[in-house]
Amino acid sequence: MNLQRHCLSLALVSITSLCVAQAANGATILVFGQNGTAQTVTATTNGAQTQTTISGSDIAVTLTALENGAPGTQAFLDFTFTSTGAASTNMGNNDQNYSGVFTITSTAAPGGVNYLSGNFSDLASGSIGGNQLTVGAGTPSDVVNFTSSVITSLNLERSLSIAFTNVIPALAICNTTLCGFAASVAGNFSANLPVTVPEPASLLLFGTALASLAASRRLRRGRQ
Numbered sequence: 411m412n413l414q415r416h417c418l419s420l421a422l423v424s425i426t427s428l429c430v431a432q433a434a435n436g437a438t439i440l441v442f443g444q445n446g447t448a449q450t451v452t453a454t455t456n457g458a459q460t461q462t463t464i465s466g467s468d469i470a471v472t473l474t475a476l477e478n479g480a481p482g483t484q485a486f487l488d489f490t491f492t493s494t495g496a497a498s499t500n501m502g503n504n505d506q507n508y509s510g511v512f513t514i515t516s517t518a519a520p521g522g523v524n525y526l527s528g529n530f531s532d533l534a535s536g537s538i539g540g541n542q543l544t545v546g547a548g549t550p551s552d553v554v555n556f557t558s559s560v561i562t563s564l565n566l567e568r569s570l571s572i573a574f575t576n577v578i579p580a581l582a583i584c585n586t587t588l589c590g591f592a593a594s595v596a597g598n599f600s601a602n603l604p605v606t607v608p609e610p611a612s613l614l615l616f617g618t619a620l621a622s623l624a625a626s627r628r629l630r631r632g633r634q
Contacts, residue, residue: 439561440526441475441598442487442514449592451574459585462506464491464534464545464574466595468518475598476525477561485525486518487595489572491545494531496586504581505535506588508545509553512572526599528556530570534588536581543581543593545572556601565602572597 444450453464466489473483491510498505509531516522532547532554547554548569556564574593582589 436600437563437603438475438600439477439563442471442473443596444594445470445472447594449594451593451595453591455584455587455590460587462493462587477563479560485514485516486520488513488520493587497583497588502538503535504538504583505533508534524559526556526558526561530554539580541577541580543574543577563601563603568601570599
């Protein structure tokens, strides 16, 4: 019985070692801010004021953090975010669901090196009458997809947060959607580090545990 308990403990230790070896850790992969304070972002509503599109083209930005790249890298941001439902008022905020695409590249148009591109679907929220709106999304509950020719940490869980500041006029709802505005932009993105392959020592420990457990069971049956 003591041998069997020892084998079970060994098996649990080895399984824990494998889980630890394969655990993924979240990490910031890119942070950007636009160059200057100009209102580079435009939000426009359709004629019926039932949908809003927030967009920016060839916005010059500085990458203050970049996995596998140097802080201070200059790039260009292009994006289009479109509302996917009616705006609502919740606890002092104006909320509205959005989906969209973005690219952060080394040259305008976009072109050159793809520092980070992707698409998402989630919520935009900002204080009623305020001058800031944040678009945020995170997996696994939301849709967030990334591609990059520089960054290697693109695994789940992925998340993004895009902040529109200096929003003028102040946030308000027109009919069933956010009213149009102009703004500045900054943002950050994160994702899990690549999953680590189990170490040989962990695999050996796991195999030894299974073999010991099988031997103890044979020994126990032989005594019966």
